[in-house]
Every structure is written in structure tokens, then in C-alpha cells.
Amino acid sequence: MSSSARSDEGGMGVGLLGLGVVGTAVAKAIVERHRSEDPSVPLNVVAAVVRDTSRKRDVDLDPSVISTNLDTVVANPDVDIVVELMGGVDPAFDYITKALEAGQHVVTANKEVMAKRGSELLATAAENNVHLFYEASVAGGIPIIGPLMNDLTANKIQSLRGIINGTTNFILTKMAHEGADFDDVLSEAQSLGYAEADPTADVDGFDALYKISVLARLAYHTEVPVDVIHREGIREVHAKDFRYASELGYTIKLLAVAQANGESGLLSRVHPALIPLDVPMASVNGVLNAVEVEGDLVGPLWFQGPGAGPNPTASAVMGDVIRIAKGAPSNGSSSSAPKPFPIASMDDHVCQYYIRLTASDRPGVLANVARVLGDADISINSVLQKDTDIENGHADLVIMTHPARESNMQSAVSSIKELDSVLRLDSLLRVETYGDRA
């Protein structure tokens, strides 16, 4: 227990890298609540590193604790637990590494550094016999890392599927309910503070990709580099697609999935997907997050809750901090032998597809498209013709296919775009497969 023992005087020291809204919530949890209520695990905020010490903060911290000096936290022997809330890889990776090498435990909410450099950091933690915990990096306050790391360890995980980006779920939910288009809802989300001025990380799927990478490594005991994860954002989802999807019995969500298949290996993917309206994932709305975990022993589990926000994130950070303060067991042995797991190719993914075309409104168009699909071994499940524009002589053609292989679909799509009668391929969306719709 030496690495996690409490010092005799005043309990364990916590140092914060960052004192924004989440850092402030963490500091409040320690100062205003934890110190008085759980005296068995005393914690103290020893230091907080900020960019601007003059900024007013909503927590009762001694001003001497707050500084711009990194050395008050990283490698400061009075700091037993470093809480990293800076985000990004650079310089967070260096600071976390230095802290771990100095024998400090680290708790982080930083999905990007855990996705891109997590294996190195976890190895550094193991070498130095200290903890690196990261519950807050995925799905905000929902306990999902903890259950995968502890409660579900006897299971072979068969799949992880989740809505783990609140910003895009807010946008897609608005689009679904209000028939609004992406750009308008994005502006609204930005004005409400749900989306950043530069929304790339969220709307292009990077945030969800980092999170599924973190979950997949943990669940499958293998490295899942971010560049092997298929990623598509939601910019190409249109109001029309929600309308047609709904007629077909679906809604559209940005899903992050890691799925193991005995033959092809582990496939991780982030993309908008048609979700049958009668499965729970279809009802996860607004900024909520949800993760569905399927284990071979336990079966399907469902975790849902607030995926972001200062207090939910502080709840997750504090869970990890208290876990360390109580003396979590050394992680040396369990992280020493990650088993290799083959990584599957997106080309081999099989699902139904939703295709929306703008086509000439004349006989034979559907026959041409069906022929191209048939040549690629893809059969059609249903077709809608919609929004006929008599003046310009074209119409929307919405095709739902039977299950098809991704590579076949991609080559069919190239050929469809070449057809004279097809003005535009507007949307190509995957339909998520649910085996058992209770």
C-alpha cells in the first residue's frame, strides 16, 4: 500500500492542473464537502495551476494555493494526486508523464491524451507503481470505465455501443424534433454554449472517436489506435433524412461502436446511423449520453446519464480521487500483459444502408440504380420516391438495402454517382443492426 498510503498529517494532497468550471467543481467537492463529510479519507487541495491567477473563482480556496507555476503541482512532493483538467495532448502528455515518474497518482478527464497516448501513460504509471485513472474522460458522470475495469472483468465484451458526444446528440435531437437543418441548429447550440466556436472536435466525430478508443482499449485489453477507427461526423445529415428515416421507422444518432467478431476481429467506428425507433438508443435525447455494453456472461447492460457538465465530470473525477485515497490496488500486474486483438477492417462491416439520391423523374432510373446495386451483390429492401420537383424533372429516391458489405456498397456508390439519371447522391447512412428488439 505504500504508493497509496495517506500521509500522517492532513491526509492526501491534491493538485489541480486547471481551475476552470470542472476544476472549480472538483475543488468545491473537496473543500466544501469531502473534508467535512468523509474524515476517513482526508483530502486537501494543495495547489492549483491556472493561466490567470486574477480571475475570480467560485470556490473558497486560499489564494496562496493558486498560481501559474507548474512546479507547485507536478513533482511537488506535497501533491499525492494530480488532477489533470487541461485537455489536449500537448503539454498534458508531458505533465502527466512527469507526475507519474515523480511517483504521483494522476486522475484525468482528458480523452484525447488517453486515446492518443494512453498506452504509454498507463505503462509509465505501472512502471512507477502509481495510478492513472480516467473515469471522467468518457461519458461524463456515467460510471463506465469503473464497471469495465472492475465489475465486468469476468466477461468477454462482445460490443460497446454508445451515444457519447452530447453536442452532436443535442444537434441531432433538435433536427429530429424540429425538422431543422444542421447549420441552423449548430448556431443555436453554439449560442447556448453546447457547441464550441470551432465545432470540429464534436461535429466531425473526433471527440466520440477518442472516447470509443479509450473504452475499446479497456474492454478488449488491446491498443486501438485512433487512426484505425472509422470516423464520420454529422455535417452531411440533412433534415430530409430525419423525415424519411422516420417514415421507415428510424431516427438518426451519432453512434460510437466497438464490436468484436470472432472471425474478423475488433471493429471500431464512429458515424451517424439509423436507429430503429423501438430500441432504447433511439430515445437518448439532448445532451444525454448512453452506453450499451454486451458481455458474454452478463448479457446486455445499459448505462445512461449526463455526459458532460462541471458537476457530473467532478463526480467522476472525485470517484477516482477517493478510490486512490482509499488505497486502490496496484495496477502493475493487470496492465502488464495486454493481449493482442486483431483489428477488423471497415471494408468488412455488414449492415443495411440508407441511400438518398436526387434523380431524374423518369422511367428506368430505379432499374438503373437497382442494377448497379445488384452488380455489387446488394439487394433492395424498400424504396421511397419523394418530393417530386415537376418543374425541374427530378425527385428524391430513398433506398433501403438489405445487409451489404461496406466495400461492396462503396464501389456501388461510385458507380451510382456515374449514372446519367442520378443528379446527386445526397446521403449514404448505415443502419445499426439490433438482433433482439424486445
Next chain:
Amino acid sequence: MSSSARSDEGGMGVGLLGLGVVGTAVAKAIVERHRSEDPSVPLNVVAAVVRDTSRKRDVDLDPSVISTNLDTVVANPDVDIVVELMGGVDPAFDYITKALEAGQHVVTANKEVMAKRGSELLATAAENNVHLFYEASVAGGIPIIGPLMNDLTANKIQSLRGIINGTTNFILTKMAHEGADFDDVLSEAQSLGYAEADPTADVDGFDALYKISVLARLAYHTEVPVDVIHREGIREVHAKDFRYASELGYTIKLLAVAQANGESGLLSRVHPALIPLDVPMASVNGVLNAVEVEGDLVGPLWFQGPGAGPNPTASAVMGDVIRIAKGAPSNGSSSSAPKPFPIASMDDHVCQYYIRLTASDRPGVLANVARVLGDADISINSVLQKDTDIENGHADLVIMTHPARESNMQSAVSSIKELDSVLRLDSLLRVETYGDRA
């Protein structure tokens, strides 16, 4: 780490008290899977105590391991972890106590002994510096004890609400979907093996009561004796009630609730309740379990999954076994100082009520009932008159009240039963309050 260290030869020894369907699934998980796949935490089934050694079992265990001799498990120094799967208080309490006193860790799936004698057993574990873990005792494979014990420790829990008895949920779901009556569905559940020949523990709410008692103690750090928990079963719920509830926008579920209120304290209750159709709890069907946890930092969390069955239960048991094998920290300090929490009285509970009467079909009946309710300070939200029986001159009167205090309602109900025009009070059901219906 002495109490949880692994022996040098062959890893930790596991002894099973019980080798029925769950015990067999646990043994299989260790023998067929764990031993080969996670060599960092070696486990061995050293002994299994059964009633009948001649019974054929679906697991590859050396026959010499199986016996009727309790001493091969309890207080056997080769057994580091005792897995208790007998159920009931007697003799399980004595065996668990003896094991803990002998320095053995104990993992149990026994909700009854944890509800009735859990505090004593946890104190014995702390005194002997060993673990007593019980994830499998509540909600089968769903990680709920683990999150409350570890991930959510920074939160003040505001409420726990769940469907945590699969048998009654199967019955109520069938009643809701098929319009069937209780006795018929119970017979079907018994023939399917979802209900026991003596269904008392499930249908009268004892099983749910034990489970909410266990959860409440953990969430509120206080003892919640089973006899202070309000308990009603589902025998008095009729097919008609589902029909009328549905017209009013509700379904009916057996809820187990523990809710803290700053003024009145902690109220725990198990009873059938009307659930608004648009909240997730209304869609938890069949043998599924779900628990909603509201924490002051994290907000509302939702956990759902299989609430029973050999493999889900084995998943939970194995999570605890592996947690111990990895060297979970001593629980001495955290369990040493449970804070007292005032226990609220059911009399002070406030909610809407659903009342179904068989009344004379003549003018003035509703006025009489309304007057009695009004005298008890209860106002009426809506009234349905249904199923008029012209021949016998009576009809169903279904009344939905505004929120009322339980004690007021009970006294009103006594008076209503005295009314000449009321032939029978058929149902009195509480409506569960949901503040925020997203």
C-alpha cells in the same frame, strides 16, 4: 495487503457454498475461462459444498473437490475466498461469520442475509480485515453495488428507484400487455420457471425489500432495518387497473425506492406504482431490472440489464472475486463510521393516488366520495366512470387525486369504505412522482 495477497503456489483458492445453477456458472467461469485467460490473477476452485454429491453437474471439476463437508470450505486455510450461494439467513449467517472470523474473504449473492444481518457481517469483516462483497445480491449482473461503493462516492445520493424483482416485473408486464389477471399470469410464470412454487418472496415484495434495504444502507451509509421499509406486493393489482391506468397515461410496476428528504429523512418503500408512460421506467419490461440513481453531483443515472439468471449472477460474483484477488483496499476505515440518518415515516409520504371503487350507479356518489376526500384535505385531479353494470346498478369509479399525504389518504380510505354508496374499494395505488419528464 496481507489480507488480500495471493499465495505463491497456484493463486487464490475459492470455496463454493452451493453448486446449483449459479454455483456451476461461477465454477465454469473460473475453471474454463479465468484460469487460462487472466494468468495475472490466478484462481482455483479448491472445494465446493453441496447437499447431494451424486448429482450431475455441468462443469469440469475434480470430483474430490465436491463434498457435503462444510469444513472443506469454511475456515479451510486453503480457501482464501468463500463464495456463498445458499441463500436465506440460516445457516448462511453463521457460515459467513465463521469464514470471516477465520480470515477468509466472502463473496455472496444472498440479499436476505445482507438485508437482515448485513451490518453485523460487514462489521465482522472489518474487524477481521477481510472483504465481504455482495454485488450479486442486487439486480443480478447490473453493476450497482460497485458504482455506489466506488464510482459515486463523492455524491450525496438523493434517490434510488428501481425495478429489482424480475418475477413480478414479468407478471406485471404480461398483465399490462395481455390484459390477463394476476392468478393466470402467476401460473404461467411458475410453469416457465420465472416464479417459485411458493411465490411469496417475489409477489409479496420481500425480495425487492431485501434488495432496496441493501442498496439504501450503502447509498446512505446508514442502517435501514427491513421492518421500517414499507412493503406491498402485487396480488391486489388487477387487469382492470392496467386498462384504466393506460387511459390515464400510466402503466403499473413494482417499484423499490429509497429517497432522502432533508426534512423528513430517508424513506424506503416497495409497492406497485403507477408510472407515467413517457419515463424510461415504464419501458422496463419482462425480467429486466433497472435502477435509477440520482446523485447531487452527477444528476440522474440509469442502470439496466438482466436482473437474474446463472450467468449474469456469475458475472457479478466473479467481479467481486477478481476484485479481491487483485487486492481491493482494506474496508476497515470506510465502514467503521456509518452516519446516522433519520428514517422517515411512510405516513408522511406525499404522492398522487389512483383509487378504484365499485359504487352504486346513482347521482351523488361522487359527491360523497369527494366530500370524504376533501375532509382529509385531498383534492381530485380526474375521475373516470367505467364498466357500468346496469343490471346490478353499479359501476367502476376511478379517481386520480392531486398529491396527498399518505396518512390523510389512509384515513380517507377508511371513511370511503363506510359510505353506503360504495360497494367495494378495489384498488388504492400510488402514482410515482417524476419531477422532470424529458
